[in-house]
Amino acid sequence: MEKSNHRYSLQNYLLGIGLSVAIITYLYIVFKTSLPTPLKWGAGVMELAIAWAIVKTKCWRGVAVGLLLFTVIAGFLAEAPRLIVVNESIRNLYFHVPMWFAMIIILFVSVWHSVLFLKKGKLEDDIKASEGAYIAFLFGILGLFSGMIWAKISWLKAWHGDPKQMATLIGLLMYAAYTILRGSFQDDMQRARISAIYNILAYPTLIVLLYILPRMSSNSLHPGADGNPAFGQYDLDANMRVVFYPAIVGWTLLGVWIAWIRVRIKIVEAKNHGIL
Amino acid sequence: MGYYKLLVMALLFVSNFAMAQGAEVEMADAMRSNGKIYVVVAVLVLILAGILFYLINTERRLGKLEKELEDKK
Numbered sequence: 001m002e003k004s005n006h007r008y009s010l011q012n013y014l015l016g017i018g019l020s021v022a023i024i025t026y027l028y029i030v031f032k033t034s035l036p037t038p039l040k041w042g043a044g045v046m047e048l049a050i051a052w053a054i055v056k057t058k059c060w061r062g063v064a065v066g067l068l069l070f071t072v073i074a075g076f077l078a079e080a081p082r083l084i085v086v087n088e089s090i091r092n093l094y095f096h097v098p099m100w101f102a103m104i105i106i107l108f109v110s111v112w113h114s115v116l117f118l119k120k121g122k123l124e125d126d127i128k129a130s131e132g133a134y135i136a137f138l139f140g141i142l143g144l145f146s147g148m149i150w151a152k153i154s155w156l157k158a159w160h161g162d163p164k165q166m167a168t169l170i171g172l173l174m175y176a177a178y179t180i181l182r183g184s185f186q187d188d189m190q191r192a193r194i195s196a197i198y199n200i201l202a203y204p205t206l207i208v209l210l211y212i213l214p215r216m217s218s219n220s221l222h223p224g225a226d227g228n229p230a231f232g233q234y235d236l237d238a239n240m241r242v243v244f245y246p247a248i249v250g251w252t253l254l255g256v257w258i259a260w261i262r263v264r265i266k267i268v269e270a271k272n273h274g275i276l
Numbered sequence: 277m278g279y280y281k282l283l284v285m286a287l288l289f290v291s292n293f294a295m296a297q298g299a300e301v302e303m304a305d306a307m308r309s310n311g312k313i314y315v316v317v318a319v320l321v322l323i324l325a326g327i328l329f330y331l332i333n334t335e336r337r338l339g340k341l342e343k344e345l346e347d348k349k
Contacts, residue, residue: 008339013332065328072320076313082301261335268341 007058016062019050023063024070024246026050031238060253067250071095074243081237085154092150094243098251099143100210106136106255111203114196123276126192127266128259129199130182135259137175139251144168155221164214164222171209174202188275 006012026043029035054060075094083090110132117125147165148158159165178198185191214220236244270276307313 008336061332068324068328069321072324073317076317076320080303082303084301087302088304257331261331261338264338264342268338268345271345 013062016059017066020066064253
């Protein structure tokens with residue numbers, strides 16, 4: 001087993017899956033047991049230790065596999081609160097909401113690389129920034145459509161001009177425009193520079209559109225409108241938290257995984273064409 | 277008589293929400309009790325496993341390509 005390839009070995013994947021089980025176990029201890037508080041704090045510390053171990057051993061792919069399998073299995077088999085109107089579809093929380101978390105996190109990394117590109121001028125950073133933006137856009141589309149499906153059964157119509165839906169559509173259109181912007185340049189460095197600036201400007205705009213404007217509106221059906229608490233720590237059922245938090249991490253890691261593979265493909269292509 | 281029917285319907289409608297907590301809320305208990313929920317989970321796990329398998333394979337092939345490029349240089 002080569003040293004440089006150990007992160008793709010079966011052992012590493014199994015380690016990742018094992019660590020994902022540990023993550024879930026400690027979350028269970030924190031949220032679902034009535035152990036004394038010091039033990040719960042201990043479980044929190046263990047979560048940090050696990051995060052450190054994942055970074056050190058580079059087994060995050062296995063962690064993604066474990067957490068996603070858990071999300072899909074426990075998402076349907078574990079208990080969910082019995083709520084009127086939404087009934088079982090509250091389980092969509094494990095799929096629709098993590099799409100947005102993944103999008104915001106991946107876009108943050110993408111903007112980071114855009115800033116790095118403007119500072120250092122290395123085309124690798126432009127590749128990482130653009131692929132991050134594309135994958136985030138994909139997650140945004142998935143989030144939008146999963147939200148529309150959910151709205152169809154809980155709000156009766158898939159679309160009715162809800163402020164958050166509208167603002168999300170506008171935000172996603174910004175990133176569709178990013179794709180078109182990139183296509184309009186021939187020169188690599190020019191394309192990279194302009195799209196880096198666009199990316200950096202688009203991110204705060206997206207944050208405002210998705211998380212500030214809908215909260216200010218009184219018309220929105222989304223939780224969090226009109227200053228109400230959205231996902232506060234007091235109103236999410238403990239049963240759901242044990243699946244919800246792993247789901248966020250799992251889906252985000254999946255997005256990072258796909259983006260990272262695309263980045264490496266682009267780098268190989270660029271090296272083959274002599275650009276890098 | 278018509279008003280009486282209307283009152284009964286209104287009360288029935290309201291009582292649906294009055295008992296909204298607990299066992300009155302329709303959930304997929306039937307699916308769970310006859311084991312069909314496991315079919316749902318199995319299908320989703322299969323799809324997820326397929327996607328992850330594809331991803332892992334693609335990464336392996338990419339790794340080989342990168343190595344070739346490295347060796348050629």
